[in-house]
Amino acid sequence: MCGLSVEQYRFFGENGYLRVEGLIGNEELQALDRHSMALACNEVDLNGLPVEARNEGTSPADMEDKYFRFIQFHKHLELHERYMLHGRVLDVLAQLIGPDVMAMQSMLFLKPPGQTGQAYHQDSFYIKTFPDTLCGAWIAIDDCDEENGCMGFVAGSNNEPIHQEVGAPENREAFNENLTEIQGVDESREVMAKAKAGDVVFFHGHLIHRSRQNRSADRFRRAYVCHYANARSYTEWGGGNSAHILARGQTHLEYAEPRFVEYDPLA
Ligand SMILES: O=C(O)CCC(=O)C(=O)O
Structure with missing residues (x-):
């Protein structure tokens, strides 16, 4: 059991994020590293998967865009489900939003050099849960910093409501032009979410965050990020509660079973 200290718990409540160092072990990290690089190099056979390709290219940037950051691939590939249900x-x-936890969304970011990021947003704007208990867990596969486009957090914005004033991003060089940006955010409150490979960064669904373009010459900025909520929160997002895996504990609501891994949410 990976127990948080009172300090860590309080930090998350006040700031809306928490980086837990080295939560992913070396061997686990190597498996993620190999798999994500094989996907980037188009070496994983994805034929026959019920997923729509959004382009015909095969460069790492094309591969990332082709499957919109391999969104919801935990429904198709064992490794994605296994890491979504990572015990630690x-x-x-379970301590931040549980004890009952529902696993809702998975995305694998490759972010090769040159790739844009996503402008300021709050995840609970998109993924609605009632009560609102959404939380992201962002596994760093590469070391990340400002140069290769780590995330930036507006510390404390987890205690703000969901901002409805969104529009197209102003800076289209740094940010994906197809995704929206919260208007009028005070950038001086932003802290850089630097991380080392194997760290996991947890962030609250109301936390305003973004990530800029990867401006490095040759460093990927890969991350596997999943979104979770308390399993007793009601949702219509992504097919409703019955489409999402009960990852920990119990719930009176419907839920899905894992497809690939043998799993006991009460263990
Ligand atoms: O990893 C990134 O660049 C952005 C991740 C993000 O914004 C999210 O998961 O909500």
Whole structure:
């Protein structure tokens, strides 16, 4: 059991994020590293998966865009489901938003050099849960910093409501032009979410965050990020509660079973 200290718990409540160092072990990290690089190099056979390709290219940037950051691939590939249900990640989530935890969304970011980021947003704007208990867990596969486009957090914005004033991003060089940006954010409150490979960064659904373009010459900025909520929160997002895996504990609501891994949410 990975127990948080009172300090860590309080830090998350006040700031809306928490980086837990080295939560992913070396061998686990190597498996993620190999798999994500094989996807980037188009070496994983994805034929026959019920997923729509958004382009015909095969460069790492094309591969990332082709499957919109491999969104919801935990429904198709064992490794994505296994890491979505990572025991130590869930230990932390059970303390932050649990004890009952529902696994809702997975995305694998490759972010090769040159790739844009996503402008300021709050995840609970998109993924609605009632009560609102959304939380992201962002596994760093590469070391990340400002140069290769780590995330930036507006500390404390987890205690703000969901901002409805969104529009197209102003800076289209740094940010994906197809995704929206919260208007009028005070950038001086932003802290850089630097991380080392194997760290996991937890962030609250109301936390205003973004990530800029990867401006490095040759460093990827890969991350596997999943979104979770308390399993007793009601949702219509992504097919409703019955489409999302009960990762920890119990719930009176419907839920999905894992497809690939043998799993006991009460263990
Ligand atoms: O990893 C990134 O660049 C952005 C991740 C993000 O914004 C999210 O998961 O909500």
